[in-house]
Amino acid sequence: MQLQALLPRYPPARNVRLAAGGRFVLGASPGERFDLVVFYRGLHCPICAKYLLELERLAPDFAARGVQVIAVGSDDEQRGRQMAEKVNARTVKLACGLSLKSARQWGLYISTSRGKTSIGIDEPALFSEPVVFIVRPDGTLYYGAVQTMPFARPQFQDLLKAIRNEPHRPRAVRRHPRGGQRSVDSLSLASRGGGPASPARAAQLDPGH
Numbered sequence: 075m076q077l078q079a080l081l082p083r084y085p086p087a088r089n090v091r092l093a094a095g096g097r098f099v100l101g102a103s104p105g106e107r108f109d110l111v112v113f114y115r116g117l118h119c120p121i122c123a124k125y126l127l128e129l130e131r132l133a134p135d136f137a138a139r140g141v142q143v144i145a146v147g148s149d150d151e152q153r154g155r156q157m158a159e160k161v162n163a164r165t166v167k168l169a170c171g172l173s174l175k176s177a178r179q180w181g182l183y184i185s186t187s188r189g190k191t192s193i194g195i196d197e198p199a200l201f202s203e204p205v206v207f208i209v210r211p212d213g214t215l216y217y218g219a220v221q222t223m224p225f226a227r228p229q230f231q232d233l234l235k236a237i238r239n240e241p242h243r244p245r246a247v248r249r250h251p252r253g254g255q256r257s258v259d260s261l262s263l264a265s266r267g268g269g270p271a272s273p274a275r276a277a278q279l280d281p282g283h
Contacts (some may be wrong), residue, residue, distance in 0.1 A: 085111075085207060085215050086179045104211040106140030108237065113146050113172070113182055113205040117153040117160070118195040121224040122204070126161040126168070132230045133165035139237050141208075148172040148202045177202040183222045208233070216240075 100109060112129060114122040126145055133143050144167040147154060154170025161168070174184055182205050187197040206228050208217040217236075219228045 085209060085213075086176070100144070100209070101211075101213055104209075105142030107211070107240075108141045108216060109209045109211075110136060110141050110143045110233070111146065111205075111207040111209060112144070113177075113180070113202060113207075114157075115185075115204055115224055116147050116149040116198060116201050117157045118191045118193070118197045118201075119224055120191065120193050121227075122147075123157070123160055125204075125227060126157070126163070126166065128230055130161055130163055130166050132234065135234055136230075136237075137165065139234065141237060143167065144169060146170075146172050148174065148177060148198070148200075172202060174200055174202070180205065180207075181218075181220055183220070185222075206233075208237075 100111070112126075114126060116122065129143065129145065136143050143165070145163075146169045147157065149157065149170045151170055154168065157163075157170070158168045177184060183203040184200055185197075185203055187199050187201075190196050204221050204224055204227060206217070206219045207215060210216050217233070221227065
């Protein structure tokens with residue numbers, strides 16, 4: 075598999091369809107200091123559920139440090155909603171429906187199904203592996219961890235400490251390095267809430283959805 079490098083450290087933008095209506099565009103209303111974007115494998119992954127439970131527990135701490143949190147998976151909407159209920163997603167915006175095309179654009183690895191997992195849920199035929207990105211308000215990538223397996227993931231407590239020690243920078247306007255609109259990915263948000271999309275950030279949706 076050939077990965078597309080995130081150069082020059084501008085991750086692809088993302089247009090998220092909210093379950094309650096409206097849209098959320100990554101970068102239109104960024105966190106005061108960062109956006110924390112956590113890609114998870116799906117409902118079939120017990121390690122993901124545990125990881126997202128920890129993220130939900132620490133989400134208020136991230137918010138207190140000016141960090142907006144969103145979790146994204148390649149499950150369909152039904153399984154995405156089940157995952158949101160399973161991890162009691164209230165503060166974390168939990169999205170689903172990530173296309174494999176968009177996953178590759180973000181640099182994610184894609185795995186094939188091996189049948190049922192240890193919790194008795196079938197893996198999708200194809201699904202994306204976990205990634206953690208921290209994105210600055212100007213759209214540049216501050217931190218990234220791309221994985222091929224679900225174990226040994228970055229610990230959210232460690233990320234909190236790193237963010238706490240990072241000097242605060244004034245919010246900058248998000249710009250594409252070459253100017254113009256940026257392509258985005260249309261997702262279905264499984265949890266409640268999320269900021270509205272700015273009309274000025276109207277963008278082309280991923281045709282894979």
